[in-house]
Amino acid sequence: MNGAYRLAITGLCSGLLAAVGCQAPGKPGPEPEVVRPEQVLDFATLYKQNCAACHGESGRNGLAVSLANPVYIELAGKDVVVSVTAKGVPGQLMPAFAKSHGGTLTDQQVEILANGIITQWGHPQSLAGLHPPSYAATLTGDAAAGEDDFGMYCARCHGTNPVAHVPTVGPVTDPSFLALISDQSIRATILSGRPEDGMPDWRGFGPHPLTDQEVTDLVTWLASKRQSAPGQPYPEHP
Ligand code: HEC
Numbered sequence: 001m002n003g004a005y006r007l008a009i010t011g012l013c014s015g016l017l018a019a020v021g022c023q024a025p026g027k028p029g030p031e032p033e034v035v036r037p038e039q040v041l042d043f044a045t046l047y048k049q050n051c052a053a054c055h056g057e058s059g060r061n062g063l064a065v066s067l068a069n070p071v072y073i074e075l076a077g078k079d080v081v082v083s084v085t086a087k088g089v090p091g092q093l094m095p096a097f098a099k100s101h102g103g104t105l106t107d108q109q110v111e112i113l114a115n116g117i118i119t120q121w122g123h124p125q126s127l128a129g130l131h132p133p134s135y136a137a138t139l140t141g142d143a144a145a146g147e148d149d150f151g152m153y154c155a156r157c158h159g160t161n162p163v164a165h166v167p168t169v170g171p172v173t174d175p176s177f178l179a180l181i182s183d184q185s186i187r188a189t190i191l192s193g194r195p196e197d198g199m200p201d202w203r204g205f206g207p208h209p210l211t212d213q214e215v216t217d218l219v220t221w222l223a224s225k226r227q228s229a230p231g232q233p234y235p236e237h238p
Pocket residue numbers: 047050051052053054055064065067076080081084085089092093094095097113180181182183184185186188
């Protein structure tokens with residue numbers, strides 16, 4: 001049998017007939033090792049294949065929140081990382097990865113990803129002795145106070161006035177940007193910053209660390225801009 005023919009048979013076998021134990025005629029031998037997707041159990045490969053496109057090659061400088069940020073990891077904790085990876089963020093660009101939620105990864109692979117993120121990029125105890133605002137919001141926000149806070153703590157970088165002579169970074173007050181980010185992700189970004197880009201965490205915006213109320217107010221104001229219709233600066237708040 002010539003080589004090309006044997007190759008064709010082998011291809012056919014692995015593609016269609018592997019399940020019934022097909023072998024090239026007259027050439028008994030072991031099946032070639034095929035690594036099935038669910039057999040990938042290595043953090044670096046799983047991360048590269050599934051997460052790097054949005055969260056950056058090394059967990060930072062991506063489009064979405066930086067995962068290689070010890071402050072983020074400490075605040076969010078493993079349960080959040082597992083649950084968001086498994087279930088995604090409904091209505092946002094973060095996909096659900098667990099097979100049980102329509103994704104492609106086994107629960108074991110989700111666990112490996114969460115453990116890898118935490119052990120490679122976290123620093124346990126990095127927030128020891130500090131009292132950061134909680135990862136999830138618990139208070140009621142005040143949009144007007146949030147607007148003032150934005151002017152005090154954020155506008156020097158995220159200037160809202162295009163004519164102002166200040167360097168502006170991402171348009172975080174732009175309604176179409178805000179449509180692409182959930183309240184929780186805004187909160188997580190304010191709390192944990194973007195260290196690789198020079199955005200501080202909740203401790204570094206002003207003369208004192210941001211309080212939970214200030215963080216909540218900021219998110220409420222930004223969220224109100226997302227929902228606003230043209231011509232309406234922001235809805236009345238209670
Ligand atoms: C298609 C782009 C995309 C891919 C691929 C992606 N993410 Fe995300 N991820 C996002 C976006 C966007 C958000 C923020 C969603 C929001 O607005 O809440 C996010 C949020 C998260 C969060 C929660 C951050 C928070 O607010 O606490 C975690 C954890 C996370 N992703 C982990 C992963 C892991 C692990 C993978 C790979 C298995 C992955 N992501 C792949 C886009 C992506």
